[in-house]
Amino acid sequence: MTDQAYNFTYLDEQTKRMIRRAILKGIAIPGYQVPFASREMPMPYGWGTGGVQVSAACLVPEDVFKVIDQGADDTTNAVSIRKFFARTAGVATTEHTGEATIIQTRHRIPEEPLTEDQILVYQVPIPEPLRFLEPRETETRKMHALEEYGLMHVKLYEDIARHGHIATAYAYPVKVEGRYVMDPSPIPKFDNPKLDGSPAIQLFGAGREQRIYAIPPYTKVVSLDFEDHPFEASKADHPCDLCGAENSYLDEVIIDDAGSRMFVCSDTDFCNSRQALGHRGRLSPEDAA
Amino acid sequence: MNDDAQTPLLRVRNVTKTYGGRIGCADVSFDLWPGEVLGVVGESGSGKSTLLGVLAGQLVPDRGEVIFDTRADGPRDTITMSEPERRMLARTDWAFVHQNPRDGLRMNISAGGNVGERLMAVGARHYGNIRSAAADWLGRVEIDELRIDDRPQAFSGGMQQRLQIARNLVTGPRLVFMDEPTGGLDVSVQARLLDLLRGLVRDMGLSAIVVTHDLAVVRLLADRLMVMKSGRVVEAGLTDQVLDDPQHAYTQLLVSSVLQV
Numbered sequence: 001m002t003d004q005a006y007n008f009t010y011l012d013e014q015t016k017r018m019i020r021r022a023i024l025k026g027i028a029i030p031g032y033q034v035p036f037a038s039r040e041m042p043m044p045y046g047w048g049t050g051g052v053q054v055s056a057a058c059l060v061p062e063d064v065f066k067v068i069d070q071g072a073d074d075t076t077n078a079v080s081i082r083k084f085f086a087r088t089a090g091v092a093t094t095e096h097t098g099e100a101t102i103i104q105t106r107h108r109i110p111e112e113p114l115t116e117d118q119i120l121v122y123q124v125p126i127p128e129p130l131r132f133l134e135p136r137e138t139e140t141r142k143m144h145a146l147e148e149y150g151l152m153h154v155k156l157y158e159d160i161a162r163h164g165h166i167a168t169a170y171a172y173p174v175k176v177e178g179r180y181v182m183d184p185s186p187i188p189k190f191d192n193p194k195l196d197g198s199p200a201i202q203l204f205g206a207g208r209e210q211r212i213y214a215i216p217p218y219t220k221v222v223s224l225d226f227e228d229h230p231f232e233a234s235k236a237d238h239p240c241d242l243c244g245a246e247n248s249y250l251d252e253v254i255i256d257d258a259g260s261r262m263f264v265c266s267d268t269d270f271c272n273s274r275q276a277l278g279h280r281g282r283l284s285p286e287d288a289a
Numbered sequence: 290m291n292d293d294a295q296t297p298l299l300r301v302r303n304v305t306k307t308y309g310g311r312i313g314c315a316d317v318s319f320d321l322w323p324g325e326v327l328g329v330v331g332e333s334g335s336g337k338s339t340l341l342g343v344l345a346g347q348l349v350p351d352r353g354e355v356i357f358d359t360r361a362d363g364p365r366d367t368i369t370m371s372e373p374e375r376r377m378l379a380r381t382d383w384a385f386v387h388q389n390p391r392d393g394l395r396m397n398i399s400a401g402g403n404v405g406e407r408l409m410a411v412g413a414r415h416y417g418n419i420r421s422a423a424a425d426w427l428g429r430v431e432i433d434e435l436r437i438d439d440r441p442q443a444f445s446g447g448m449q450q451r452l453q454i455a456r457n458l459v460t461g462p463r464l465v466f467m468d469e470p471t472g473g474l475d476v477s478v479q480a481r482l483l484d485l486l487r488g489l490v491r492d493m494g495l496s497a498i499v500v501t502h503d504l505a506v507v508r509l510l511a512d513r514l515m516v517m518k519s520g521r522v523v524e525a526g527l528t529d530q531v532l533d534d535p536q537h538a539y540t541q542l543l544v545s546s547v548l549q550v
Contacts, residue, residue: 133395146373148380150410154395157402157409160416161438226416 009056019057026214031176049207051123066100071108071266114200124206129183243274304353312520313339328511336520384457388469390449447478
């Protein structure tokens with residue numbers, strides 16, 4: 001299936017070496033943003049060019065590759081990236097979290113716990129957690145270098161002052177291994193606890209911003225908060241309407257023009273596996289059997 | 290207050306800063322004692338702001354020493370100390386009040402957040418405590434507590450300036466740098482601000498260096514006065530003495546240029 005006109009995984013070997021060096025540096029300094037020479041990829045910025053380059057540098061022919069977009073395996077972004085590597089690398093692909101060795105993700109961490117044999121690659125739009133508080137990159141780098149992170153709490157303060165609670169629901173800032181404050185990419189804060197002590201390697205690639213950062217396995221990742229307003233991993237207060245799961249992150253779907261809605265797992269593989277095991281939710285189709 | 294047994298809070302020796310061939314300020318030396326307010330006056334381009342920038346660690350001088358009496362380690366030269374240490378001083382023991390409040394405030398963050406930022410920068414992590422400290426300081430600078438969640442954009446110029454002062458004083462600094470604190474405010478607001486500043490300086494025992502071209506400001510605030518011209522200090526002394534009996538020709542010109550109403 002491999003298209004012979006392309007090198008394995010599309011990128012040339014020197015580029016992959018350069019990216020691997022950035023990844024290794026990122027793993028050596030958890031949470032630190034390593035600059036790298038991001039390449040032009042055959043897809044637009046914002047479609048995951050950073051994640052694709054990190055995946056390309058990590059893939060070996062024996063890998064089994066999975067891509068999720070907002071938890072789903074079957075959305076445009078996921079399908080096109082999966083096909084891209086099926087064609088340029090000829091690697092096996094899967095939709096099952098447990099079978100995959102490399103999982104590229106946009107905006108979610110799979111519900112199924114990851115293992116030491118897996119790498120999770122995040123697509124990152126804006127790697128700098130301080131960007132909207134301090135627009136000068138020269139200044140934010142200095143703040144990271146000197147561990148001046150008071151400003152991050154100003155953002156959380158503003159949330160509480162305006163909404164009565166910490167209203168930041170995604171891209172919730174974390175402190176990695178007690179040192180660098182990091183933007184975990186726009187995952188819902190429900191997923192933040194899964195960053196902490198994960199056995200899988202977690203790599204973050206920002207293509208347009210030309211940054212790679214990483215969380216090595218079993219690293220301490222703490223979500224920032226106030227003593228009197230502690231961090232809370234929130235989700236919609238419903239069970240899944242298809243598989244009945246109580247503890248998974250849910251998407252809210254409007255199903256008619258009268259305001260009816262359903263809540264379904266955003267992780268499609270998790271939801272399908274549960275349904276295959278016979279779990280049913282409020283809106284599950286009647287069993288034919 | 291000028292007790293010789295004390296160490297000066299700030300000891301400045303031969304500070305010189307040039308911009309290429311042009312002189313910013315040259316051979317400035319003085320001591321600032323705890324609780325003292327020093328006024329620096331002079332016309333535009335006389336090097337007042339350059340001097341203030343050097344003292345506050347924002348500009349690197351070509352020559353000279355700026356020795357600050359730190360709480361922990363006693364007198365230290367702030368020019369040769371490491372950048373993290375200097376930035377730490379700037380967040381804790383120093384305060385800088387800009388002429389334009391827009392330079393000193395975060396305009397898209399509420400008044401409470403602006404005051405709380407310095408507290409959070411030094412490690413405060415209890416929302417309730419930060420908020421009550423912010424409310425307390427808004428009260429002390431005569432801003433209604435109800436406006437704690439308003440952004441500075443919604444404030445008048447005088448209120449913005451008072452908010453900037455609150456934001457700077459919340460961590461209990463020992464040395465305040467002020468660059469034209471009353472510039473751009475109308476006279477009645479100026480008078481109120483000066484009154485407030487004078488009260489705060491006296492109550493908190495602050496030392497301050499006030500750069501201004503407005504002789505009325507220094508007359509009210511400053512214990513001592515330095516007159517600068519073309520980057521050099523041409524006259525220094527007690528404020529009333531310098532203003533009432535100016536010795537240097539330039540000071541005489543400056544004093545006689547004030548409009549009498």
